[in-house]
Amino acid sequence: MRHHDLTDLAAAETAGPVTGEALAGYLRAQATEFLRALRLHREAGGPGNGAEGSVDAARALRRSARRITGSLHTYRPLLDADWSEEIRPELAWLSGTLAMEHAYEARLERLLTALQRLSGATTAPAPAEPLTATTAARAGTTPKSRTTHTTRTTLASPGTPAPATAPASATGSAHATAPAPATTTTSTTGPAPATTTTSTAAPAPTAPPPPPGTGPRPTASPDRGNLTVGAAKAGALLERQLTLARTRAHSTALQALGSSRFHAVADKVALLASEVPLTAGAATTDLRPLAAAAEERLTDAVAALPLVTAGHPYNAEALVYGLSPDPAPHPQDAPWHQVRLLLRLHRYAREVLHAQAEQVEVRLLQAGQALDRHRDASEAAAAAAQAARTPRIAPATAYALGVLHADQRHEVEAARYAFQRCWQKDRQERLPTS
Numbered sequence: 001m002r003h004h005d006l007t008d009l010a011a012a013e014t015a016g017p018v019t020g021e022a023l024a025g026y027l028r029a030q031a032t033e034f035l036r037a038l039r040l041h042r043e044a045g046g047p048g049n050g051a052e053g054s055v056d057a058a059r060a061l062r063r064s065a066r067r068i069t070g071s072l073h074t075y076r077p078l079l080d081a082d083w084s085e086e087i088r089p090e091l092a093w094l095s096g097t098l099a100m101e102h103a104y105e106a107r108l109e110r111l112l113t114a115l116q117r118l119s120g121a122t123t124a125p126a127p128a129e130p131l132t133a134t135t136a137a138r139a140g141t142t143p144k145s146r147t148t149h150t151t152r153t154t155l156a157s158p159g160t161p162a163p164a165t166a167p168a169s170a171t172g173s174a175h176a177t178a179p180a181p182a183t184t185t186t187s188t189t190g191p192a193p194a195t196t197t198t199s200t201a202a203p204a205p206t207a208p209p210p211p212p213g214t215g216p217r218p219t220a221s222p223d224r225g226n227l228t229v230g231a232a233k234a235g236a237l238l239e240r241q242l243t244l245a246r247t248r249a250h251s252t253a254l255q256a257l258g259s260s261r262f263h264a265v266a267d268k269v270a271l272l273a274s275e276v277p278l279t280a281g282a283a284t285t286d287l288r289p290l291a292a293a294a295e296e297r298l299t300d301a302v303a304a305l306p307l308v309t310a311g312h313p314y315n316a317e318a319l320v321y322g323l324s325p326d327p328a329p330h331p332q333d334a335p336w337h338q339v340r341l342l343l344r345l346h347r348y349a350r351e352v353l354h355a356q357a358e359q360v361e362v363r364l365l366q367a368g369q370a371l372d373r374h375r376d377a378s379e380a381a382a383a384a385a386q387a388a389r390t391p392r393i394a395p396a397t398a399y400a401l402g403v404l405h406a407d408q409r410h411e412v413e414a415a416r417y418a419f420q421r422c423w424q425k426d427r428q429e430r431l432p433t434s
Contacts, residue, residue, distance in 0.1 A: 018353050020078050020282030026352045027071060031273035034064040038266060041257075058098050065095040068269070070348035074294045078285055080277035087272075090265045097256045103379070104246035110380050111238050114407055115400065119231035230396030234404065237387050237397065291349040298342040302423060305335055310416040311424070318413035319406065333378045336416065340371035367422045374415035381408035 037060035044054035069091045072084045256262055309317050320332065347364050388401040 017286040018288060020075075020278050020285055020287070022355060023071065023075050023078060023282070023287060023352055024276040024278060026355050027068060027276050028273055029355075030064045030067045030071070031269050034061060034068070034269050035266075035273060037061045037064060055102075058102075062095045062098050065091045066344070067348050067351070068272070069095070070345045071352055074345055074349045075287060075290050075352070077290065078279055078282040078287075080279065083277045087265070087268050090261070090268070094256065094262065094265055097253055100249035101246055101253055104242050104249055106376065107380050107383055108239060108242040108246070110376060111242075111384060111404065111408075112235050114380075114404055115231045115235050115238075118403055118407060119228045119400075230394065230398070230400035233394060233397040234387070234400040237390060237393065237401075238383065241387055242383065287353060291346075291353055294342070294346050294349045298339070298346045301335070301339045301342050305339060307420045307423070310413075310420040313414075313417055315413065318409045318416070330378060330382065333374075333412070336371065336374055336419075337378075340368070340375060343368055343371060363422060363425075367419055370415050370419035370422060374412055374419070377408045377411035377415060381405050381412065384408060 037057050041054060041057035041061060044057055069088050072079060072088045072091075076084050306317070309315055318332070343364065347361075347368065350361070350364075384401050384405040388398055388405065
């Protein structure tokens, strides 16, 4: 499928020149999508109400605003200069403002999930399943005997102060295995010796002795214990900070959507849906040289990246400057963020050229997804570092945040590796074969 898409797009490139009329049609279509998304957003009741329609409408607003802005940037010689320079920053402001609330929400979810994974917690819905699965894997038992071990542990833990619970659980386990002996045993023994009832109910297989070296699990190391204890406090701290930031972003988005500045932008987009201010010679000008210039800027930016280093997994390059006291964003991430923006501009430029084909190059999507993961992990690591600078936090909390920061920097490194693999593979496919 991937080679088929590339073949179709290559055939479309050789079909003939693509003039400014195609650009005008693309801009009108994106302006129409913007107005449709705006109507759906108003019908859904605005952002942050928890409605799925509102979230989808806001995403569609950002999507069309980004494409209009990118097309105005790439093909600006074919558009009215004053009009283009006036509407382009306004659309970028709107897209960035609407994206902040979702960004904080996704960042918080990402960090909390990483904390849960790093602290050894599982996401299984049943609370007893992680413990029994680990015990069964260590002892080499079957699922039935695993249930019996769980029942035995549950009955032995309350002891004598709760006699009413023991017979009920013992009766339930007896019905699951052998109904007849359960009635006799209950009437003979009574509630006190609950341990005897359980051993009578499941006499069949005796758990084999554990293999050598698989005895009782040793206690957690001090570092692991500190991480587990500090993970809860670290998660609470991150939740407070990012929830506050998300609330502020939500208020900012509400104010922006009700401001005169937004209504002016909406009016300009409504005019764009009916009339595109092209220059005099745009109707006969080929768009492909401008799109090729955008691709060349992307290629030059990628060539400046350390792709050789990124091609080695676990190179730990993303951890450099990890202990820097500078609260500014990570210095080595800026070129990768720039490549992400240039890749998006290149993809939007190709959408204008191939609007009729309705094909999407898989390689560009994969590279963009890798750079999106890079951006998300970089910002999550910065949020963890910012939380670790909070005054008067416990050492265990600071340690957990440090481990979380290192984990996200490793995610940055993994995203760079994925982008390098995708980009180098595409270059190898483009090389002519002899």
